[in-house]
Amino acid sequence: MSTASDRLLVQQIRQGDERAWEHLIARYEGRLFAFIHRRIKDQAACEDIVQDSFVGFYTSLPNYDDRRDLQTYLFTIASHKITDYLRRTGRHPLQQTADEGGELFLHKLAEQTAASSVARGQERRELESTAIARALTNLLDTWRKQGDYQRLKVLELLFVKGWHNKDVAKFLDISEQQVANIRFAAVKKLGELVRADGLPADVFPELHV
Amino acid sequence: MTTPRELLESYLDDALGESETARLEQELRRDEELRRRLLAVMGERDRGEHTVGAIWRRHRLSCPSREQLGSFLLNVLDAGLRDYVDFHLRTIACAYCLANLADLQAQQQADAAVIQQRQQRVFQSSAGLLRKR
Numbered sequence A: 001m002s003t004a005s006d007r008l009l010v011q012q013i014r015q016g017d018e019r020a021w022e023h024l025i026a027r028y029e030g031r032l033f034a035f036i037h038r039r040i041k042d043q044a045a046c047e048d049i050v051q052d053s054f055v056g057f058y059t060s061l062p063n064y065d066d067r068r069d070l071q072t073y074l075f076t077i078a079s080h081k082i083t084d085y086l087r088r089t090g091r092h093p094l095q096q097t098a099d100e101g102g103e104l105f106l107h108k109l110a111e112q113t114a115a116s117s118v119a120r121g122q123e124r125r126e127l128e129s130t131a132i133a134r135a136l137t138n139l140l141d142t143w144r145k146q147g148d149y150q151r152l153k154v155l156e157l158l159f160v161k162g163w164h165n166k167d168v169a170k171f172l173d174i175s176e177q178q179v180a181n182i183r184f185a186a187v188k189k190l191g192e193l194v195r196a197d198g199l200p201a202d203v204f205p206e207l208h209v
Numbered sequence B: 001m002t003t004p005r006e007l008l009e010s011y012l013d014d015a016l017g018e019s020e021t022a023r024l025e026q027e028l029r030r031d032e033e034l035r036r037r038l039l040a041v042m043g044e045r046d047r048g049e050h051t052v053g054a055i056w057r058r059h060r061l062s063c064p065s066r067e068q069l070g071s072f073l074l075n076v077l078d079a080g081l082r083d084y085v086d087f088h089l090r091t092i093a094c095a096y097c098l099a100n101l102a103d104l105q106a107q108q109q110a111d112a113a114v115i116q117q118r119q120q121r122v123f124q125s126s127a128g129l130l131r132k133r
């Protein structure tokens, strides 16, 4: 979700307000620079890619939906620019692997990186995505309010990192049974919330009890 | 541990931290089977399939706010949240939060003038866009 202050900035930039543009740069340049520097060590190249990202943002403004989180949107653009740069300069780590046609592979990667929203069946995907996000937010908020970060860690390792129960248990120094219980309860709750949203929960294999 | 599918998804989302990205790319270069798996995941994404993990990352459902990251740096968060933020940065290695943290650190430590100059360069070479309209 974009903040009110971000939305105002975007609105002013759309009207050609240079001060607003300067503010946007001051607000986001640093984190974009750090995000890009994670992949590319050359300072000058990083600056160029930051520059490209802002220009890319400006060019895409007519298609930008204000409800989208601005920071995430800028990071997505930067991801594309990083892949473009690495490919163009022949420095992409996967470029040397020419099987399956390395160039095709990278082309696909450039297209796909962080751009999962352009896939087919967009509308259905958006519905599913919103329902899951809402259900998860509901669940995570409950835990956060209770200060129960252990459950949050378990679920994040399972879903976001894709770890197995036994690895999660070992890392957090709890039993596999406890991990299994947390997963089971969370999946059950998520299923209920998604179904309450009018969607079948079985689209996601991860949510099969 | 075999490479979890979700790690490949995260790579395609460009959501991995620096060392995890480097490690995975090294593995991908070495391991043809893993490259095949990555291609398969790309194909599935093309067909519109998505995972709970990908939605979680895209919506940044567990990311601390920038204010919380600032408080983390100043060491003024309560113990539970501080421990969680540390986990999110170190173990999850969330690329977006790590970028925000690095930025906040740079603002605290580095030469403010250096950052300002950098931002001025970006501004000066892009502000023309707004005039061209």
Ligand SMILES: [Zn+2]
Binding pocket: B060, B062, B063, B064, B088, B094, B095, B096, B097, B098
């Ligand atoms: Zn994060």
